[in-house]
Amino acid sequence: MQIATMQKVVPIERKAKASKPEKAVRVSQKEVAKYFGVSVSTVSRWGNEAVDPLPTRRTRGVLTYDWQEVLDWEERNTVRNGAQA
DSSP states (O other): OGOOOOOEEEEOOOOOOOOOGGGGGOOOOHHHHHHHTTHHHHHHHHHOOOOSSOOEEEETEEEEEEHHHHHHHHTOOOOOOOOSS
């Protein structure tokens, strides 16, 4: 078919992708490090601790973190001075 004789090409309509549930937001190791203000190696070390490690998930070789689990881990491992929260 020659370009001169081609008619207008109409794109195929695609189905909308299924949206992920809000509660299962996954973030990268770099994003967790930025949140805590530490290096990526420190986040990695926290994930390998023997007692209460930072919860991680590995899917197809990619290390990710469930954001709510990170926040829960932070709450458990925060030392508070003064009055109990």
